[in-house]
Amino acid sequence: MADAQIAVDTRDKIPVAPLHKKIAFAAATAALQGLLITPAMLIRDAKAYISPPATAPDLVKTYPVRPRLPVRIFFPKSHSLTNPTPLPTLFTIHGGGFVLGSPPDNDGWNRAFASEHSALVIALNYAKAPLNPYPGQTADIEALLLAALADENLPIDSARVAVLGWSAGGNLALSVAQRATVRDRIGAVVPVYPVCDFSVPAAAKPASRRYKPSLGGFRARETDYLLAMAPLFDWAYCPAGGDARDPGLSVGYVEREALPKRVFVLGCELDMLAHEDWRLVCKLAGRRVEGDVVGGEEVAGKGELVLDDERFFWEVKGKDGSCYRWLLVPDAVHGFDQDLSSLTSDKEMLEDAAVKTEKTRKMIGEWLHDGVFSK
Secondary structure, eight states: OOOOOOOSOOOSBOOOOOHHHHHHHHHHHHIIIIIIIHHHHHHHHHHHHHSOOTTOOSEEEOOTTSTTSOEEEEOOTTOOTTOOOOEEEEEEEOOSTTTSOOGGGGHHHHHHHHHHTTOEEEEEOOOOTTTSOTTHHHHHHHHHHHHHHTOTTSOEEEEEEEEEEETHHHHHHHHHHTSHHHHTTOSEEEEESOOOOTTSOGGGGGGGSOOOGGGOGGGGOSSOTTTTTHHHHHHHHSOTTSBTTOTTTSGGGOOGGGSOSEEEEEEEEEOTTHHHHHHHHHHHHTOOOOOSSOSOSSOOOTTOOOOSOTTTEEEEEOTTSOEEEEEEEEEEETTTTSOOTTTOOOHHHHHHHHHHHHHHHHHHHHHHHHHTTTO
8 A cells, every 4th residue: 555645734844932822831831840740749759658559660760861860660570679580671651741740650550561461661751841842852761761771780681672652752752763772772662642743733633533422421522631731732842943844753754764663553542643643653554544533433332442443453564574553442532541530530431441451551562572572
């Protein structure tokens, strides 16, 4: 099939916000980070110090390259801290729109993956925008990933390494994988509902996602919950006046040769980023993008994935060892595998998301073992 073409209006340059918007965005970011997120993180960290949860990492380390950005390290239950046996290793990168979030956000997922798939999991860190805009966060991830790979005290099997990221972290996973220092040292990239395309205005993106009023509750909303924050996040991270199609920033423009040969892209059907995720994986696999909206009108059912319909799942393997996989999680909003209880008390949605979180984590692990971790 022909390479996919981006079927939406795009812009060449990142727009320069007028002064009044810059002031408003700066004030909003300062309020979010200083008055809301920082106090919440301090309380969370204090509670974890007093009574460490079952999902706590086995180690928290800092490296001289980024001494203020600690990484969190998870061993499988079967592995002793004194056991030198090399382990397949998954580096993970948290989300948060490049402005919010921290590595502990994914402790539960990281702990479960390490145990379920007998892998070492290392949660990387990065300084936040707007004080650390593009490409600073990619540089942070690169420095910490390379420092961990060089750490002789960690049982990393250097031949069995992959990188996974959620949302903004999925973007950073694809961005760092393009760097010459990293590309040949990782076997696979797993971007989970990543932001891929800053050449498309945020306001235009919700038109390409699926809406399902019949689901009721939070998932029946007529607007995408990301849209309210997207302009703020884009302003904070993207260089004003910069190239909107820079593949390190808008990773949907990356060429296949610039990435490892194995890429597994996961999208959410009820997500304004789903179509750009789909365009990316179609481009990598050499498939044509058909249709302006992702997914389908039907409801999949509680906890169910759709694996017999190419709108939701497919895989393309090449004779050169390449493998490109697409999974669209049906009836799921952006961040379905994160703790969304602060956004909604929709019990049905949260229960559905919990089952799909376990299923997708299992699929990711099996896919990595099949092509990277089994070497």
